[in-house]
Amino acid sequence: MAEIKAARFNDYSFLDQDDFRRAYSNRGRIRFYVDGISCGKCVRKIEDLALTVKGLEDLRVDLASHTAEAQVDPNHLEFSELANHIQRLGFNPIPLKPEDSAEQLQRLSDRHELIRLAVAAACAGNIMTFSFATYLGASADFASVFSWLSFALYLPVVFYVAIPFYRGAWYSLARKQISIDLPMAVASFSGFIFSTIELIRGKGDIYFDSLSGFLFLILLSRYAQRRLQRRFIRPEELSETLQLSRVRQVNESGWSWTRTENTRIGERILLQAKETLPADAELISSTAHFSLAWLSGESRPKTFLRGAIVPAGALLINGEAQLAIRKPLLDTSFGKILKSVEEQSVGGTRIANLADRSAQWLLATVFTLAIVFLVGYWAVSPEEAVRRALALIILACPCAMAFGTPLALAASLKKARKKGLIVRNADVFEKAASVKTIFFDKTGTLTDSDLTLTTPLSQIALVHQKVILALENESLHPIAFAFRRAFNEEHSLPPVDGWRESVGLGVSGFVYGKFYEVKRNSKPGTQVSCTLFEDGQPILDCVFSSILKPGSRAALDTLRGEGIQVALLSGDAKEVTENIGAQLGFTQTEILYECCPAVKATEVARTPHAMMVGDGVNDSLAMLRADVGVAVSGGMATALKAADVYLANPSLEGIQALIRISREGMALIRRNLAISVLYNLIGGSLAVMGFINPFVAALLMPISSAFILLSTYIAERRP
């Protein structure tokens, strides 16, 4: 809701200036990140604009990346008009710069993987048909033809399909590690050489079918995982989504849009409500109210007077403000936070996950066994030694393992998506399964950032509205903001005599000759309400939507019940934090108040197995430092820059679901691993004893894969 409200203020006229047009569009094409697209209805609503808006030649929405790309005829439609059209539908479009080369490369590589998969499928399918004809007793002539056909069809597999495995094997060797790609590469290549020699000699040990089959299966499971991980628009620069790249520059004729990087120190800028200040600046207007949530974490607005230096990142609450730039964005502390968030989210090291580590063990064992066997049996019969060692590697080749893990992760991703969890990377599941402490941000996570008046306006007489507005005019209490949002602000307000504000209690004063008071009710419970008194008589109750998000307490209690430590972090003052904390059942030691983003981040970083649940923007740093960062609000693109998981449905039940899905996912991975270890034990011993020939391999491998599939399928069906 907050985003939609904010959208009303967005002014897109900068898009029509030449310098911005050059930066954001390319031959009439422009892309927007559209916050709030969630279903087919939204797609339809937006795309239908192309039918009604003149000059809009084409408009395509991509649901997965939440972007809309438009082709505009510049003679008939300005970009700003298009943005306003989308805005009027209730969405908040943010213009994106055209794709850069890295992004294009990413898309091309996605396509290549799909083509590779198709070639693998076609070759493996055909090879299997030919080899089964041989196994089932084709006559010698045909058997030879079929084998040579298999050979021909295996060529694209070994020289094209398997390339990612060679590359992965090479990288892992360069880092002195064993990865799952290594045995795949060894098996597919040595199997090719061995089978080809056998083919030329007219013998029967030809493994083309098994080799191409498992390569295909593994590519398929990897592709499924990749496809299910949310595909994003390029990791947007935070400054872009906060719209810091443009600013209103004040000039003789009012103001005009300018790119922030072109402004100089001392130049005057104009800020309107809900806009973020892109530089440290001196206030020129007489007063202005800013929220410094980004910097201090405190949600209550602060008042600045003329001459004060307002820090970059401050959000103007209402009205307009003129400022003179004192320090450009990159030199400000806000700019530094942005930069460190951007750097860390790009350069984060990937932790080898569970499957990789167990797989390394297994692989090392299999390889050692194969080599020991080869050396030991060489004296008995070199040919038989090579044959059996190879059979061991091909069979024990962690087909089941390499295939079981991506499949299990894909299943978890699918489950998570059903629960409205958007997961950036499947690695999260392993870390989330072992989370011991969860830190919660207060504002926007456990509580709503804004209060909303729920008493219908029809029940409040216009004269009382005016009185309330007049009394609350100077107040910065959340209740005052709620009133201002609810009532029409255009009223000409009556003057107030003897105005007083008692902090935390209410405001009072004489209006129209009568003494009015607006008093906060201290009723227990989570609802906030206040009463208007006229000459000491209560005449009107106003109720606001609850401060606590519904279900917060229940969700927290469930987490506590599962033995997870919870803690509350807030930038707000002691009493506010403790009051909320007590309502949610936090003990004194679990509450940390008055912490700025840097303190939050340190606190989270020094706690092992920590999860940080927070706001999309304010808590970016802490979310990055935590093992798992979960964002519950803020624009998705911004939030996912720093967080691993985004809750599309901002209820804390999602956290519970995330932990449950992660634990189940890890259990499934372990089960799949157990199956593959068992299979390897049996298959490996058979191979060493010399019982494995291509036919047995062709039978055994699908059996193990079928077990893994079945195990994954059963786990996925469980709700």
Add this chain to the structure above:
Amino acid sequence: MIVLYLMIPISLALGIGFVGAFVWSVRNGQMDDTETPAHRILED
């Protein structure tokens, strides 16, 4: 069974043809977004 010598090249040619068609569709970007079109058809 001699007919196999005719059938096999035909089947392989068909197979290559389909792979080629698929490659063409991928290169054309038809597989880039597999989610939105499913919603689009329901809302039309």
